[in-house]
Amino acid sequence: MKVLGLILAGGKSERLGKLVYKRASAAVPIAGKYRAIDFTLSNMVNSDIIKVGVLTQYNPRSLMDHLGSGKEWNLDRKKGGLYILQPYLGLTGEYWYKGTADAIFQNMSVLKRSEEDYVLIGSGDHIYKMIYNNLYMFHFQKSADVTLLTKNLDESYNMSDYGSVIVDKDMRIIDIREKVKNPPSNRAFLGVYFINKHLLMELLYSSVPAGGNDLLLDIIIPRLKELRVFAYDFNGYWRNIKKGINEYFKTNMEILLNKEIRRELFYRHGKVYTKLKDYPPAKFTSTSKIKNSIIADGCIVSGTVENSILFRGVVVKAGACIENSIIMQDSIVEEGAVVRNAILDKNCIIRSEQKLIGDFEPVVMEKRMVL
Template sequence: MRAIGIILTGGKNEQLGQLAAGRAVAAMPIASSYRAIDFTMSNMANSGIQKVGVVTQYNSRSLIDHLSSAKWWDLGRKYGGLFIFSPYLIRDNFLWYRGTADALYQNISFLKRSNEPYVIIAPGSHIYKIDYAKLLTYHIEQEADITLVCKQLEESNCSNYTVVQMDEKKRIIHLEDKPLDPLTNVISMGIYVIQRTLLIRLLETISSEDRFDLVNDLLIRYRKKLKMMGYL
């Protein structure tokens, strides 16, 4: 596949209580023998993605232990493979990830060393099934700069999500993060496709301006400048 995968495992989530106590949400047990991240990992492996980077931060030990056997997803290969990234402390870097965009920027060398032209970014805590190969084909056919996977909710209260408004051709014309008065009931799933070199350029730009959030500082800020498409 012509894309690498990056899985963001997120920080602490107090809403889940004891289910996520002492562990990353992505490591939360599902049906006793699975972890939440298994669904995203399986989606990527089944879609033909051969190189996956997992960005960890909060209480990542159990998650790293779980991922230690990459052969589960056929990622223990000579070319490609599974890469796990945690915040590291050096003289010029003494902070944890300050946001989702910063988490990507601190691991930008992974993007620069890769040869695949596209990047698929996905959360590691969601339970879903998707064919990323079809998503990538859609992204290329639409000649999009960034494609967001979206979902239409049945409930009208979408204030806890990034709300998406699209035109009749599914081009995104408005994005708002956790709005008090949502314009639609279509939300972003936190899954994105973007050209690798474009992502590198955008991350370097917003990082130089001390901006750290993927949604507010990149997607919303550049929505009018870039062609963003929704994938339902």
């Protein structure tokens, strides 16, 4: 069975604040050396999807630089491979994507020319690990028109931020309440669609020209009675980092502090592939003290690092103290500086004896800032 993968990666996600001033949410760094999109893209590759289109829009430069030709994901190939799908000015005058359905509709030529019979649509800013084969089997067993990936969320999630899915005893979806204050169930839609390609094309042609620009709200939900739409429950770890700074920080800390989550994300169901960079191994001097932290390649640590994540090339000088923080690539924390409950974007500098301390929410330093 051949499946075309589409990754929606054009979102701005204002709730991530300074972290997305100069990048799309799908390009936000995660866990020391990865980007958010690496997880969904690796899931597709590990599920033998060899043709993947990435739909970009907002601040795409960082994301495109990371993806390159797709070599790290074995997608630099003559047949299939990686496609970057950006909005463009055509004869109709259309340019910016107006929604998820419109984004796919404007790239209808990819669907028309593809040999694949089915389409798997995912999001570039969701952190999870999954082989999709069981989802395919469920789809065929139920004779479904559309299958949506769902999950029963616990109290650590704010259900009002997600679409609440109501199913019958056969797992057929009878209603979806999108981001309501009092959700009727804790089964949430995870932004993954599996659908026949020709059915998807038919739905897009009948909806988008009439103004139906959102795939879920304007196409799937109004047709729940006429289409066989089923929910497939995912039971593993899943987080959506675009829900805000706290969600992004929590995701990184869970990866850092929970061994089971690390095993699930990085050791089960295949690898997580990412762009390789030629850094030397991390260096720890005699004055360094490291506890419960992730230290990536190229770091030089002479100070104290506890419950923190240091991305590639970070320098922590003697006497500096970093606690409960995320320090991104090539940042420098100088002598005697204190960083606590904070997120430093790439190429930031904390000068000697300066303090950067977050309160209820981690404080964020924008890219290339100096304190």
